[in-house]
Amino acid sequence: MIIDPIIPNGPSITHHEIEHVTSACATGWNMRASSYTNAFRQLMAQVTGHKYALALSSCTGAMHIAFNALGLKHGDEVLVPDLADFSVAACVIYCGATPVFCDVEPDTLCLSSEDAASKITPRTKGLIAVHLYGQPCRMEPLLDLAAKNGLFVLEDAAQGIGSSINGRPAGSFGHFSTFSFKGNKSVVSGEGGILLTSDDRLFDLAARLAAGGRTPDNPFAYDFVGFNYSISTLQAALGFAQTSRLDELIAQKKQIHSWYSERLSGMPGIRLNAEPQHCQPSFLTNLLFIDAPSIQRVKMITQLRASNIIAEPVYFPISSMPMFKQAETPVAYAASTKAICLPSGHNRTEEEVDYICRAIQQVMKEPGRDKAQIPLTGWLKYKSDSLEFFARIKEEGFIIPFEHEGHSCELRVVTAANTQDAKLVETLTRWREASAAAFLTRTEVTEQTMQQILNNYVSALRDYVLFFIFSDGYLYGQVALNDFAFQKHECCIDGLYIEDHAPKGLAAAACETIFAWAEKSLEIKNIFNHVVASNKKVRLLAAAQGFREISRTALYKEKIPGGEIFRPMYMPGHDTPDEYLLICKKSLSSKEIYDSK
Known part of the structure; x- marks a missing residue:
């Protein structure tokens, strides 16, 4: 059984986010340097209902600024839930104050108003309500406690975005509220934080603290020592794009x-x-x-x-x-x-x-x-069974027979033993050199590098299955299946090469055979073909086999040691692309086909 580690966290990143970050990278400078930062601020203010927002480098920085704006100082105490991220207490200490650790509620693991009330002293200045693991605090008793004792309330909603209390969003209750957009959160910007408030005076002071203490009318003069917790335009662009998908x-x-x-x-x-x-x-x-x-x-x-x-x-x-x-x-x-x-x-x-x-x-x-x-069940079982099958045939060998123009032909899986065949490696090296234009990375090909590539195909890449194309016992070319999207039952065709002196139509016949086998034996529904636009021979072959272009990406050429590489040109602008990468798709039919598995 093969199952990859199921990891604790991970964001949802789509082309929507990539588009905004790319735009910020290309245009978010000089006069437009704050465009995404302002958009991010406004959107988070809208989400929480607060009047003001500051986009900052981290939630920790946001809390530190909030405590300074609230006047927290040496000798003061702040009620802090004992079960929280360490930064909650650290920010109190940054200001010279003392965190007083309070117990949490057994069901929510959030700050217990009852225990907090028992730990108030004349030195207590405020409390931190942490919405832990997306579980909102019971804010009403905490707000009542703060009001009766003249305490400030800082909402640490680092983990609480999207939560609500009585229909009101977490992060909308405190004198200040803070959010985190670290990579393990529901909404991410890589790193980054937001500080929010509806208090005019507190916002003015917090904004000046975040600007390093600058005088409002003179960016070169300072009234006091502030902080540099600025967020980058790229982070703000990602945070804005993610927040716009908050409901989803x-x-x-x-x-x-x-x-x-x-x-x-x-x-x-x-x-x-x-x-x-x-x-x-x-x-x-x-x-x-x-x-x-x-x-x-x-x-x-x-x-x-x-x-x-x-x-x-x-x-x-x-x-x-x-x-x-x-x-x-x-x-x-x-x-x-x-x-x-x-x-x-x-x-x-x-x-x-x-x-x-x-x-x-x-x-x-x-x-x-x-x-x-x-x-295993569902796509996990399908993936495990497929990968175990690939591993076995790359070790033991596997043949898919077919006929072409009256000739006996075969697709033979490249095995671990083949990687040690010096003559075969020499042949593959020659093929690679002859088809260099088909690759986005173009460097000098040697038998040594080809040996490494072949070993990688057979041993390291679990979902890469390379076939040799034989006709009447003679080796004429290769073709591969790779990049399996097991949840969707999709994969790509790759590495197609056929000798010039091969029987006419052999490449097409080999491809049709592998398509039929993939549908019947591997349950593949769609096959994709990635081809550079200048590779006219493969483009025409793909079109004849029913592949239809679904997208194209402009590419620019970059020199690298020993060769060149083509990279995506996300924002072509006025530049002329050096090449295009075409993505073509073929949907497989359900006709009766040969099953050799």
Whole structure:
């Protein structure tokens, strides 16, 4: 069984984001340097309902500026949930103040208003409400507590974008709120943060602090020492593009949670993220709470990782770190030993979630196991079966016979043994040199480099299957299938080469044979062909076989050591492309064809 690691996080990046970042890279300078930054700010203000927004380099920087604008200083105290990212406490310390660690609620893992109330002293100046793992805080009791005691409220919504409380978005309640767009969040900009407020005075001060302390009317004069937490135009462009897809991205997160919930809810000894009344989580991360005393979290994480499921522990309490004194926060400490972060990236599929849940159920029932042994389903099974088949035929050999013009022909899979055949490597080197114009990277080809390429095809690239084309026992060319999109049952044809003296029509016949085999034996629905526009011979052959151009990309030529490479020209502008890459598609029919698998 072959299953790749199912990783914890991962963004959803589309051509929409690439287009905006490319535009920012090409045009976002000088007079237009702030265009995407301003657009990002305005969009986040619209999302939260705040009046003002500052786009900054990180959520940590945003919190640091917020505390300075709020006047936090040495000797002050701030109520901080003990279960949170370390930066929450670090920003308090940056200002010379002291974080006072409070316990969290058992269902949400967010700040407990009851415990926070018990830890207020005359030095307490504010509290930080952290919307943890996409689970919104219960804001009403925290706001009441702050109002009664004259405290500021900073909402750390780094993980809370898309969550809501009583229909109001997380990040819309505090004197300040902050968001993170790090790569493991629901909305990403690589790195980056947003600081929001509706208070005119606080925004003015925060904006000046973020500008380094500059005098508003003179960019070369400074009134005080501020900070440089600027976000780049490229980050802002990505953040803007992602935020414009917010509803779609949060819907994906909720869909993933629903798959977990369908399979794990009601199972004795465990529970998932809570959905408290009047709160709507955004499910940045799906949490698995282990209530069964017989199940050890560390053991389960190890068992899941051995099953290629990369689960992670929740945060350790901040007060457990060596620079602090351990706080009396029993719920936080208990959660840190009994909760697991399940893979929740945007690209998780239902088959992956099903595999994860069945693995959890198995190790719960059989805690002595080293790992789960679960049969795969859906596209995961299809991928595993296909890759195992490819590995076997590249080791043992495989032949697809066909006839052409009365001649006996074969497609033979290139095997590990073939890579050691010096004469064969010499032939492939000659073919590569003769077809150099078909490759986007054009460098000197030697038998040594061809040996490396061939070894890579056979050993390293699991979904690359190279065939030799024989007719009456003579070797005339090659063709390959690669880049399998297993979820879609699609792949590409690649590496087509045929000798000039080969029987007429042999290349076309070999391609038709491999198409028929791919449809019948590999269940391929669509095949793609990537061809440079100047390769007229292959273009005409592809058109004759039913390939239709679906897109083309302008390319520019760049010199590299030992040759040249063609790269995408995302914004051609007034430049003339040096080449074009055509992407062509062929949909396979369901006619009766030869099955040799």
